[in-house]
Amino acid sequence: SQQGEEDPQALSIQEGENATMNCSYKTSINNLQWYRQNSGRGLVHLILIRSNEREKHSGRLRVTLDTSKKSSSLLITASRAADTASYFCATDNYGGSQGNLIFGKGTKLSVKP
Amino acid sequence: KAGVTQTPRYLIKTRGQQVTLSCSPISGHRSVSWYQQTPGQGLQFLFEYFSETQRNKGNFPGRFSGRQFSNSRSEMNVSTLELGDSALYLCASSFHRGQYEQYFGPGTRLTVT
Numbered sequence: 032s033q034q035g036e037e038d039p040q041a042l043s044i045q046e047g048e049n050a051t052m053n054c055s056y057k058t059s060i061n062n063l064q065w066y067r068q069n070s071g072r073g074l075v076h077l078i079l080i081r082s083n084e085r086e087k088h089s090g091r092l093r094v095t096l097d098t099s100k101k102s103s104s105l106l107i108t109a110s111r112a113a114d115t116a117s118y119f120c121a122t123d124n125y126g127g128s129q130g131n132l133i134f135g136k137g138t139k140l141s142v143k144p
Numbered sequence: 145k146a147g148v149t150q151t152p153r154y155l156i157k158t159r160g161q162q163v164t165l166s167c168s169p170i171s172g173h174r175s176v177s178w179y180q181q182t183p184g185q186g187l188q189f190l191f192e193y194f195s196e197t198q199r200n201k202g203n204f205p206g207r208f209s210g211r212q213f214s215n216s217r218s219e220m221n222v223s224t225l226e227l228g229d230s231a232l233y234l235c236a237s238s239f240h241r242g243q244y245e246q247y248f249g250p251g252t253r254l255t256v257t
Contacts (some may be wrong), residue, residue: 064245073148073234073248119187131177131200132246134187 037120037138045143050107052138054120055100061123063096064132065105068117077105077118112144146171148237148249156255162223165252169216169237176218177246178210181232190233193218194241222254230256 038053056063062081066074080087080096080103087094093106107114117139121132149168157163169176177200178190189202193212210220216237222229232253236246 066248071232071251071253073250074236076245076247079245131189131192131202132179133189134179136186 037118037135039138040136041139041141043141043143044110046110046112048110048142050110050114050140050142052105052118052140054103054105054135056103056120056122056133056135057101058122060098063094063103064121065092065094065103066119066121066134068119068137070116074119107140110140110142112142114140115142116140148235148247150233150235150249150252152252153250154253154255156257157225158257159225159227161225162221163225163254164219164221165233165235165254167218167220167235167237167249169218169235170247173237173239173247174216175238175241176212176216177236177238178218178220179234179236180204181234181251182230187234190220192241199241225256227256230254 036055044050060082062079064079065077067077068074078089078092078094080094082098091108096103117137119134119137121134148170151166175194177192179187180190181187190204191198191210192200196212207223212218232251234251235249238246
């Protein structure tokens with residue numbers, strides 16, 4: 032079953048603009064991660080934020096986490112055509128077995144040159 | 145270090161056949177998880193192996209099975225293939241259970257006709 036739900040499902044922007052994607056989840060978590068997937072390929076880990084953190088940065092990426100609202104956002108600043116991909120949030124199976132991630136359905140980002 | 149490798153990359157099978165997919169984790173990684181990705185259901189967890197033992201299983205029928213060898217390499221098997229099994233099968237590895245960041249392979253694209 033899906034834990035995270037990303038919003039919007041699709042986003043189209045121009046190069047240089049910022050892209051913001053949101054994720055909501057249903058149950059308590061230990062951490063939340065964001066992954067990128069280029070068309071039909073494997074997933075690439077972008078960033079992990081723990082439940083006791085509120086904001087984290089990595090290069091042009093900024094992630095926020097609001098555990099009271101069970102939501103997270105991913106901001107990509109100064110986007111590039113190479114950022115075109117699908118972005119997924121994933122949560123751990125809090126209180127359950129380890130070793131599996133629960134993914135949302137993803138946001139498809141298109142960055143036009 | 146070499147990344148996660150999966151073989152074969154593409155596979156076409158007919159209904160009723162069985163298939164075996166292979167995954168070699170990053171050197172030193174002991175946990176291997178498998179996911180199925182389809183347009184309709186998104187990314188869904190299949191199972192996780194650690195130290196040659198299945199530690200966690202998703203909500204899939206018994207036709208889906210797997211194993212892990214002493215060198216941490218893993219295989220998954222799907223018997224009596226159905227059209228709905230057509231999907232991208234992704235393998236992910238991590239150093240230890242509970243290390244939530246997972247490293248994904250490029251996937252095996254299975255088409256069932």
